[in-house]
Amino acid sequence: MQSIRTMPDLRTFKPFDSCVTLASASPWHLAVEDLLESMDRYQIAEALVIEQHARVIPPCEHGNRRLLEALRGKQRLHPVWVIAPPLAPGPAASRRLVEDMLAAGVRAARFPLNRTPPLPWMWQDLCRELEAHRVPCFLDFGGATTTGCPNDATMNDLHGLALQHPDLPLVFSHVMGGLGIHPGILHLLRRTPNTYLDTAGILEYWRETARDLGAERVLFATGTPFTDAGVLISNIQYTQGFDETAKRNMYGDNLRRLLGNVK
Amino acid sequence: MSRLLKDWIAGRGLPDTLVIDGHIHIGEWPHNTTFHSVDQAVAESVEYMDANGVDACCALSGGYMWTGTDYRLGNDFLLAVCQRLPDRMIGFLHINPTDTRDHIVAELDRMYGLGLRCIKLLNGYQNNYPGDGPNLMTLYEYAAKHRMLVFNHEWTPGVLAQISSQFPEIDFICGHYHASYDPVMRTRPNVYASTWAYGEMGQLDRGFANVGVGKFLLGSDGFLNPLSVGIGSVVFAPISDEDKRLILGLTQARLLDKVGVLPRALKERYGI
Numbered sequence: 129m130q131s132i133r134t135m136p137d138l139r140t141f142k143p144f145d146s147c148v149t150l151a152s153a154s155p156w157h158l159a160v161e162d163l164l165e166s167m168d169r170y171q172i173a174e175a176l177v178i179e180q181h182a183r184v185i186p187p188c189e190h191g192n193r194r195l196l197e198a199l200r201g202k203q204r205l206h207p208v209w210v211i212a213p214p215l216a217p218g219p220a221a222s223r224r225l226v227e228d229m230l231a232a233g234v235r236a237a238r239f240p241l242n243r244t245p246p247l248p249w250m251w252q253d254l255c256r257e258l259e260a261h262r263v264p265c266f267l268d269f270g271g272a273t274t275t276g277c278p279n280d281a282t283m284n285d286l287h288g289l290a291l292q293h294p295d296l297p298l299v300f301s302h303v304m305g306g307l308g309i310h311p312g313i314l315h316l317l318r319r320t321p322n323t324y325l326d327t328a329g330i331l332e333y334w335r336e337t338a339r340d341l342g343a344e345r346v347l348f349a350t351g352t353p354f355t356d357a358g359v360l361i362s363n364i365q366y367t368q369g370f371d372e373t374a375k376r377n378m379y380g381d382n383l384r385r386l387l388g389n390v391k
Numbered sequence: 392m393s394r395l396l397k398d399w400i401a402g403r404g405l406p407d408t409l410v411i412d413g414h415i416h417i418g419e420w421p422h423n424t425t426f427h428s429v430d431q432a433v434a435e436s437v438e439y440m441d442a443n444g445v446d447a448c449c450a451l452s453g454g455y456m457w458t459g460t461d462y463r464l465g466n467d468f469l470l471a472v473c474q475r476l477p478d479r480m481i482g483f484l485h486i487n488p489t490d491t492r493d494h495i496v497a498e499l500d501r502m503y504g505l506g507l508r509c510i511k512l513l514n515g516y517q518n519n520y521p522g523d524g525p526n527l528m529t530l531y532e533y534a535a536k537h538r539m540l541v542f543n544h545e546w547t548p549g550v551l552a553q554i555s556s557q558f559p560e561i562d563f564i565c566g567h568y569h570a571s572y573d574p575v576m577r578t579r580p581n582v583y584a585s586t587w588a589y590g591e592m593g594q595l596d597r598g599f600a601n602v603g604v605g606k607f608l609l610g611s612d613g614f615l616n617p618l619s620v621g622i623g624s625v626v627f628a629p630i631s632d633e634d635k636r637l638i639l640g641l642t643q644a645r646l647l648d649k650v651g652v653l654p655r656a657l658k659e660r661y662g663i
Contacts, residue, residue, distance in 0.1 A: 131404030132441035138400045156591065166592070170627060171400060304589065330589065330616050353592035358624035363617040365402065368442040 136372045138365050142173035144380030145357075147266065147302050147328055147349035149274055150198060151180040156273075158353040160198050160205065167204065170357045172350075173380065174204045176266075178238055182210040183268060188240070196232060206387070208236040208266065212244040213254045222253040226261060235390040238266040238301070242276060246285040248292060255289060259296035264386040266301040273354035274328075277305035283312035290320040297322055297386050302351040304329040317341060327378070328360060334378075335367055343374035347383050395635050399626045404444020409640035409661045411447050411647075412440075412618055414542075414566060414585045414610030417480070418453020418468045426453075426614065429471045436472070436614060440479060443618040446640065446657055447478065449647075451511040451542070452485040458517045462487045463498055470505060478656040481647060483511035483542055488526040489518050495526055499533050508650040510534060512543040522550040535560050540650050542566060542585075548575050555579040562646050564608060568598055576602045583646070585610030586638060587621050595624050604634040608643045 145167070151158045158166075167175060177199060182191025188210040199205045209229050214221035229237065237258060239246065246267075258265060267286070269276030278286065290298055300323065303309050309329060317323050317337055326349035327334045338346045348364060350357040364370075364378050398406055417432050426432035440448065450473060455465025462485045473482040484502040486495050499510075514520040514527065521527070522543065534541050535558045542564040546554070552575045555563050559581055565572055568584040576582050584602075586595055587610035599607065611621030625638050644663055647653040657663065 129404060129408065129410060129444045129446050130406040131402065131444045135402030135404075135442070137402050158592070330620055332615065332617075335617070356590055356592050356594060356624060358595070358627045359589065359620045360623070361627070362399070362619035362623040366404075366443050366619040366622075367617055368438055 131366070135365050136375060138171050138362070141365070141376050141379035143171065143348055143361070144383045145172050145175040145350050145352065146299070146326055146347045146383050147178075147274060148175045148352045149178045149180050149183070149354065150195065151353060153180050156180075156353045160202060163352070164202070164204065166352060166357060170361045172357070172361070174206065176208050176236055176383070177205050178208045178210060178274075183238070183240055183270070183274070184272065186212075186243075188212060192234075196234075206236070207232075207234050208238050209234045210238045210240055210268070211254070212240060213250050217253065219253050219257065222257045225254070226257040226263070230261060230390070235387045236264050236266065238268050240268050241278070241282060242269055242271050246282060246289055248285060248288040251289060252292065255293045255296055259293045261391045262295060262297070262389045264297040264299060264383075264390075266299045268301060269303060274302040274351055275304045275354055277303055278310050278313070280310075280312070283310055283316065287312075287316055287319070290316065290323055294320070294322055297324060299324040299326060299347060301326050302328040302349060302354075309333060317345065324382075327363060328355060330359070330363070338374065338378060339369065343370060343377045344382055346378045348379045393626075393632050393635070395632045396626050399622070405622070405626070405639065406444075408444075408636055409644060409657065409663075410445045410622070411449065411609065411640040411643040412445050412611050412613060412621060413449045413564070413608040413643045414587050414621070415448040415450060415613040415618070416453050416615055417450045417472050418455060418465050429468060429475070432468075432472045433475045437476065437479065439614055439618055443622060445618055446660075447654060448480055448613070449483055449509065449542070449643070450480045451483045456485050456487065456511075456513045456516070458487065458489060462490075466498070466502055470502075470507070478654040481509065481652050481654070482507045483509040483540075485511050485513070486530060487517050488512070488514050488520045488524060488530070490526070492526055492529055495530060496533065499530065503537055503539075506652075508538070508652045509540040509542065509647075512541065514543070515545045522546040523554060531558050531561060534558070538650055540564065540646055548572055551575050551582060552579065555582050562649070564646075566610070568595065568607065570594070570598065570601070573598065573601050576606045582606070583608055583642070586624055587612050596628055599628060599630055599634070604630060604637050605642060607638045608646075609639050
């Protein structure tokens with residue numbers, strides 16, 4: 129039936145997908161051309177893109193460099209580097225890593241927390257450098273896919289990191305825990321204004337976050353190719369209780385603002 | 392661009408299209424914020440449906456399906472909501488097969504007597520009770536005799552092939568489509584699947600092509616999820632509008648009408 133109240137047109141939001149993975153790994157295959165075709169199909173304007181092997185096989189820089197090559201000239205696609213703390217302690221190595229990343233035109237980072245736990249003493253140098261540049265950092269709890277969920281110890285560590293680095297945006301990305309996400313996530317969101325939640329995990333957590341903490345804390349994401357964009361694309365558009373500005377922010381302007389803030 | 396898709400993208404919902412979400416949950420849920428009272432469920436479910444252009448929902452139980460709870464309380468909650476929304480909520484009673492056979496039959500009798508003709512199962516989460524276990528075979532016999540629809544979160548393909556052959560008079564609906572169901576969906580006329588699956592890119596598109604659109608029923612796991620998680624996958628699919636309409640509501644309507652619970656208001660509105 130017709131909606132009782134017409135919702136805004138999806139195309140006016142210019143959706144910006146904050147979680148897409150280029151993959152040439154069985155059974156998922158997503159090349160740049162496939163991705164652009166999918167984005168056209170679902171009216172997605174832009175996407176943040178990760179390289180699959182950077183997520184799952186160290187050293188990350190191999191996959192990160194391949195990603196830059198693959199995205200060269202593709203204005204709608206923006207690279208995200210998977211990065212982890214350098215072995216060498218102290219700020220110098222972390223500073224070099226972040227400067228390299230920024231010099232390559234990369235304005236977002238992704239933390240592979242499934243294989244590098246967020247122990248604050250291990251991450252503090254890197255987070256300090258990222259914080260100085262206000263780089264948004266996406267928290268990846270997944271294994272083979274970007275879908276995952278933190279455990280108690282990880283939540284505890286993330287609490288420490290978020291408090292120690294209040295100007296570092298930290299995004300809970302593609303979090304999905306079967307019948308629910310870790311309850312600590314909702315508590316942490318309420319205690320640390322620099323944390324965000326994306327919409328790829330469905331359920332109603334993102335909506336609750338937007339309602340209780342503000343739409344500026346939510347970022348649109350599909351988790352392509354590990355989840356089908358058709359499942360996620362219409363959810364913000366058709367949700368009730370938010371005005372057009374709030375929906376536009378969630379669909380893309382929040383992410384554009386975070387990326388625009390990178391120094 | 393398809394007219395249905397054009398309307399949906401433009402924010403108009405799905406005008407002139409019967410939309411029945413075949414997989415939504417009503418009731419308190421252990422891990423998430425859903426409706427806490429019958430009044431809230433009645434008021435807010437209508438808001439969700441109206442916002443998304445959904446005519447009606449097949450309402451399955453909530454948290455009282457879990458082992459350690461009394462599923463009859465869940466049925467009471469469900470019934471209370473359905474009785475207040477007779478044109479928009481079609482109730483699917485729940486049975487926990489780990490209960491005794493006598494209790495199970497008593498609850499089936501009670502719910503049947505109150506007008507429910509559809510059953511929802513979740514044995515995979517109930518001590519992993521087998522889909523062809525003795526209590527469920529009793530339930531299938533009851534459903535066959537009383538002409539009822541049976542919906543399950545999940546069966547193994549092998550069990551589904553067996554029970555759908557043994558009970559050809561029952562229409563069986565799998566709660567979450569997966570490609571492992573393709574063979575049984577192709578070969579058994581009385582086996583269907585809900586489209587709702589948090590699946591990988593292209594999963595449903597391949598299912599529509601491999602099995603045929605007539606075996607798929609719109610579903611979302613609302614109101615835990617936005618209802619649009621189900622609709623989006625169908626309206627954006629590379630199939631005709633006619634095929635989309637089958638999935639969005641017409642096939643579900645036929646199955647519900649077969650067991651006598653398709654609301655008259657929907658029949659009249661859409662000329663069914």
